[in-house]
Amino acid sequence: MKIVLIGYMGSGKTTIGKKMADKLKFDFLDLDDYIIESEGMAIRDIFKEKGELYFRKKEHEYLDEVLTTEQNLVLSTGGGTPCYGKNMETILKNTPNAFYLRVSIKELAQRLSKEKEYRPLIKNIPDDDLPEFVGKHLFERSFFYSKAAHTIMCDNKEPEDIIKEIEVLITSA
Ligand SMILES: Nc1ncnc2c1ncn2[C@@H]1O[C@H](COP(=O)(O)OP(=O)(O)OP(=O)(O)O)[C@@H](O)[C@H]1O
Numbered sequence: 173m174k175i176v177l178i179g180y181m182g183s184g185k186t187t188i189g190k191k192m193a194d195k196l197k198f199d200f201l202d203l204d205d206y207i208i209e210s211e212g213m214a215i216r217d218i219f220k221e222k223g224e225l226y227f228r229k230k231e232h233e234y235l236d237e238v239l240t241t242e243q244n245l246v247l248s249t250g251g252g253t254p255c256y257g258k259n260m261e262t263i264l265k266n267t268p269n270a271f272y273l274r275v276s277i278k279e280l281a282q283r284l285s286k287e288k289e290y291r292p293l294i295k296n297i298p299d300d301d302l303p304e305f306v307g308k309h310l311f312e313r314s315f316f317y318s319k320a321a322h323t324i325m326c327d328n329k330e331p332e333d334i335i336k337e338i339e340v341l342i343t344s345a
Pocket residue numbers: 179180181182183184185186187188204248249250251252283287291326329330331334
């Protein structure tokens with residue numbers, strides 16, 4: 173069984189995915205970390221040296237690879253994963269358990285202002301401009317995120333409570 177978490181940068185996919193996999197005794201895989209290990213480079217360096225198109229190509233290949241294994245897996249995707257090529261279709265084809273972690277622009281901008289360094293798409297955006305950037309970007313991406321089987325509203329909730337909400341929605345069908 174595969175549980176896939178999608179959502180904007182900073183929505184909590186990695187944090188929640190790790191904790192949930194521990195709780196369910198599933199394997200855990202973070203697609204960004206898998207790319208970093210497989211390519212032997214940090215994401216910001218892949219963007220800088222090989223370009224975003226190369227990153228998106230690899231992201232697509234690794235997504236296909238990890239979704240076609242037999243293991244029980246919680247997969248935390250990258251913030252852009254569902255928004256390129258046929259990635260969202262691939263996710264939906266492989267599991268009924270795709271969850272969109274939805275967080276408000278305000279909370280995303282607050283979280284991301286402290287953690288821009290390893291996120292190449294926002295690295296150079298001044299904190300004051302982050303809410304506007306996130307708002308526009310999220311608007312474009314919501315079309316893809318909202319195709320998930322379930323949307324979990326995450327503002328002002330502890331990871332443990334979000335995990336409990338997800339657990340009751342998981343289906344083995
Ligand atoms: N429910 C939550 N409440 C408050 N803070 C949270 C919550 N979930 C995650 N965070 C914090 O938000 C930040 C971003 O979380 P995380 O790295 O898990 O996001 P992500 O969705 O994996 O981002 P990316 O797409 O860039 O990989 C971290 O500092 C994390 O501790």
